[in-house]
Amino acid sequence: MxxxxxxxxxxxxxxxxxxxxxxxxxxxxxxxxxxxxxxxxxxxxxxxxxxxxxxxxxxxxxxxxxxxxxxxxxxxxxxxxxxxxxxxxTPSLFERLPHTLEPDIITKKRTLLSGEVRTTDYYIVRWKELVDGEYKPKSRLFSHGNGNDKLSAYTKAKKVMLEVNKEFIPILKKMGRFNIIKVD
Known part of the structure; x- marks a missing residue:
């Protein structure tokens, strides 16, 4: 060396x-x-x-x-x-942008007094809201039970998703993350 x-x-x-x-x-x-x-x-x-x-x-x-x-x-x-x-x-814009404007489906289990375990499916909408100068995670659940009212739960969840993210829609369109489905 x-x-x-x-x-x-x-x-x-x-x-x-x-x-x-x-x-x-x-x-x-x-x-x-x-x-x-x-x-x-x-x-x-x-x-x-x-x-x-x-x-x-x-x-x-x-x-x-x-x-x-x-x-x-x-x-x-x-x-x-x-x-x-x-x-x-806009500070922290990319941290708050949703990856998609579709609500997620989650399943929750509950045990009845008889010991039977039942599951319920929900649509969940997640977003961040400014509270006391900090962005805090928020969410809302929409039950679609046994599948009888799945479309109405989806429609309600989609409306909330679009409402809480309305300021981001032009940016999401530019990014290709916005699928155009009109919800009335």
Whole structure:
């Protein structure tokens, strides 16, 4: 093993940038910093990520940040169209978006006094609601018993699902998660 290998050292400019970078946080959404570049991370409508970086060794961090913001806005507008302002300005948007606007089916078991176990099927609608500045999970059940009123339970659940997610419908359409079934 050769012990005479020269250790790689950073240039003085890179050392200065690394010192600036320690603990640096970005005030811009979808933008982060590393010691030698400003990074752009944008969620795409197909559940992917758009990643780019703008170097700041030559031009400096301020110019790189301006360029990154410009690129973020241009690419975000191309990807999201008229939904971009909502995507950009709504914190925790992607955590609150439903994967589908279809209610789930769950089965609950209960034991009768006779010891017999019965199961009941329900449609469940889940969403997050702002309570005291925090998003809390909420849910609502719709029983469809032995299958006699399954369609009416589904219709009620679907109406509630659409109502609680009405602000997200344009974004869900853009993402392809919105199936168009009119519920009256």
């Amino acid at each position: 050769n012990m005479n290998k020269k250790k790689h050292t950073l240039s003085p400019r890179a050392q200065k940038l690394r010192a600036e970078w320690k603990g640096m946080k970005s005030d811009y959404r979808f933008i982060s910093h590393s010691f030698n570049c400003v990074k752009i991370h944008i969620h795409t409508p197909d559940d992917g990520m758009y990643n780019r970086s703008v170097g700041c060794l030559k031009e400096g961090r301020e110019k790189a940040l301006k360029e990154a913001v410009k690129q973020r806005n241009k690419v975000g507008k191309e990807l999201w169209g008229n939904c971009w302002n909502t995507v950009l300005n």
